[in-house]
Amino acid sequence: MESLVKELEKEFGSRFVTKREIIDQYSSSPYLVSPILSKMGKRILGVVIPEDVEEIKHVLEFCDLNKVPLLARGAGTSTIGQVLPITQSIVLDIQKLNKTLEYDKTLKISPGVKVLSALNYLRKRGKELQVYPSSFYISTLGGYIAGGDVGIGSFQYGYHFHNDGVKAVKVMGTTGSLNLVGDKTLAVSQAAGTTGIITEAELSVIDYEDWKDQLIRTEDIGEVVKLLKVLEKDKQSIRRITVEDRETLSLVAKDRVFAGKWNVIVSSTKSYGEEVEMKFLDELAFAAVYVTMSKLTGFSDYFYEVRLLSLESFLRVVGQVKDILGPKVLIHGDVMTLRGETIVYTVFISDRSNFEIIDSIMLKEGIPFEIHSLVVNDRVDEEYRLELMKKYKKIIDPHNILNPGKLRE
Structure with missing residues (x-):
């Protein structure tokens, strides 16, 4: 590999960066919080930072000729390992390609x-x-x-x-x-x-429309699902919906918002509930929740899984999980539309030891979606x-x- 690095330095000059701190930075995925995936990274050979498309072409030709793996990377915000190098690779940082x-x-x-x-x-x-x-x-x-x-x-x-x-x-x-x-x-x-x-x-x-964040609290997950069925009839007026159990919302909101047992946050131009200032909402949206909760929970062996659940499966699975584990599991859900059906992108966060229980429940109901895979x-x-x-x-x-x-x- 030493001879290859010298060849790369000869070929690309100062555009090929091999400083130790740069190698360290690009050999990892900074927002990757999966305890399984984070162990799979390999140290890269170096980083090329192209200024234009012609330089990308040059890098591709060199790597193809020398059979060197090449990994394109933007800001590296992936939480599920797309930019994690699993072979000794060259990383191509495309962030300077930002002119158009x-x-x-x-x-x-x-x-x-x-x-x-x-x-x-x-x-x-x-x-x-x-x-x-x-x-x-x-x-x-x-x-x-x-x-x-x-x-x-x-x-x-x-x-x-x-x-x-x-x-x-x-x-x-x-x-x-x-x-x-x-x-x-x-x-x-x-x-x-x-x-x-x-x-x-x-x-x-x-x-663009000026969406307002609104909070609807309920004490029953069945009421959550009933509400979602009502809201799905008005999709074009609703920018996003998230569902949080009390424990999840309380951790992020702290004293800024009073959380119910179950909380539905609706961002819409229409009025559905109490309008609240929730600038922290992006800390909970989709993959951001993995990063946020890995820092906030007190779980000694933090772990998470995701399933894409229909409304009926969400009701059955989450209901059973919360009945058994209660506050020992955190539930976050982003509500979305896939192929015409309302689906809840459901995140389960707990100590790893509890996932035998969670997985046994989801085995019957869960849609296959392997979050701990590259x-x-x-x-x-x-x-x-x-x-x-x-x-x-x-x-x-x-x-x-x-x-x-x-x-x-």
Whole structure:
């Protein structure tokens, strides 16, 4: 490997960075809190920080010729291991590719554009993204397209790539560039960079509205589900919905909000409950909850699992889990729409020893969703999308140097 590093230094000069602190930083995934996945990282060879697409092409050619794994990375905000190197790799940091940010009916971006920059840009024009991640204040759009799926707006639109969310994407691989439009973009979205490095994208936008956060408290999980069934009839007026048990909301809200036994937080232009100032809400949205709760809970052996549950399964599973474990388990739910059905992205947080009980209950009811896996196949819940990914992987990366080990054939 020493000779390869020297060859890389010769090839890329100062653009190839091997300082110890940089190697340490990029050999890990800073927001990865899974106690299983966090042990799988390998030390990288170095980092290349390209200024333009031609430099990406140069890196791809070198890595393909020398069979060196290459891992594209944005801000590194993934919580489920997409940017964790599991082989000795070169990391390609795309954050300087942030020059394109243009709105004309759709939003055209380069991959290093920060989500927050895009939102600020759009809101000045009365627009916003259909769906965006809870880590919007630090994440990049290229990273979100390649690694994300849900986020703020998923109650209205589902996954960010559903409902024409990603209209077009341009990717570069070892065989050249591809312009993918329409359904073909599904080969790239959520593929963790295994099907090409994003160099451009075109995203759908919606009109911006001034959503208000409202809190509805209830003492019974059955009442929560009844309320969700009412709210699903008014999706276009509701930006997002989260469900928190008392323990979860109390930990994050502290003394700022009084929590009921069960709490439904609705962000909407319409009035549904008590309007509350909940600037901390993004700390609970989707994957942010793993990071937040890993710091706040008193669990000695912190662990979590996620299941995508229908409303009926949510009622049965969570009801049983809370009846048995009570305050020993924290429940967080993001409510979203998948293929026309209301689904609760349900997070169970507890000491690891309690998951034998939780898993035995979910074995009967849970939708398969392996949060403690680095493999794209274990997350993609639509077979046709997975087949598209495999197809385009062979086309654009036949020697499997792009984030190898993350997409099974």
